[in-house]
Amino acid sequence: MKKMKTVSSDNQVQVHPFTNSSTFAWQEIRVHQKVGKVTPMDPSAPILADHIRFVCLSDTHLQIEKGQIKIPDGDVLLHAGDFTNTGLPIEVKTFNDFLGTLPHKLKIVIAGNHELSFDYNLVKNDRQHLSRYGWTRSIMETMCSEYGITSVKELMTNCVYLQDSGVSVCGINIWGSPWQPVFCGWGFNLERGQPLLDKWNLIPESTDILITHGPPIGYGDRCFDGQHVGCVELLSTVQQRVRPKYHLFGHIHEDYGMKTDGYTTFINASICTVKYRPTNPPVVFDIPVPEGF
Ligand code: 5GP
Ligand code: MN
Ligand code: MN
Ligand code: MN
Secondary structure, eight states: OEEOOOOOOSOOOOOOTTTTSHHHHHHHHGGGOOOEEOOOOOTTSOOOTTEEEEEEEBOOTTOGGGSOSOOOOOSEEEEOSOOSSSOOHHHHHHHHHHHHHSOOSEEEEOOOTTOGGGOHHHHHHOHHHHHTTTOOHHHHHHHHHHHTOSSGGGGOTTSEEOSSEEEEETTEEEEEEOOEEOSTTOTTEEOTTHHHHHHHTTSOTTOSEEEESSOBTTSSOBOTTSOBOSBHHHHHIIIIIIOOSEEEEOSOGGGOEEEESSSSEEEEOBOBOTTOOBOSOOEEEEEEOOTTO
């Protein structure tokens, strides 16, 4: 396992003119898309020789710790964020302790908008805002001193935590990023268009598995009210520049499932339903180990 370098690119993705009207943008974009269904693989199927099995979770919101969900065996566990409700240190510790009980050799986790305490700007500058969620800086500081830490990220001892950063596992490059379009002022919110594109521009072209908290437009981003709320520039980045084999995310609980554009497999692995019930099964896929590893 080694740290990945950020690769710069001449291949610039442009901001879409309708980026702020995502449902409308998708009506235009979808004309040029072949959205296909993907049948999930049987998580109890034996792993083929020279393959690595990835087990995908997202949006567990402190519900998997109760043990109702069977987490399939595999080599690497991936979690696409929203593992807590508000990111309090006690919640982070509960999740990390649970990760410690799982047999997977490696666990890779990103934050979602619910991990408020992982968003440095919120913690630093926006106490009033945080108090809306019953989350005060003094609760945070008391808990941190109780655990002998200065940042909640230090509690993530049983996983590799990615935040606009990557790891390489047996030659398979994985990149993780927590940002999503502004919605109700939670953590890692950014405006659509250039601010989000600036984050997506950090994703190296060599990425094989991309993990973001939010979905791209059109592939696993349909809300219960029919609106498509995914990020347009995230789809453009995936399709025009990075072309990962897998793109894992969650955030829009009600659009759980897998889709393909003919090249990339898009996985919305939200375990919780829109009512925060943990009823969707984890998604599993196998990748052959690249030659030379
Ligand atoms: P969470 O609060 O766990 O991040 O998201 C829970 C639910 O809030 C989602 O399943 C979805 O119904 C709704 N939601 C999250 N983000 C957005 C958004 O950007 N727009 C809309 N309309 N709904 C969202
Ligand atoms: Mn969620
Ligand atoms: Mn690539
Ligand atoms: Mn979310």
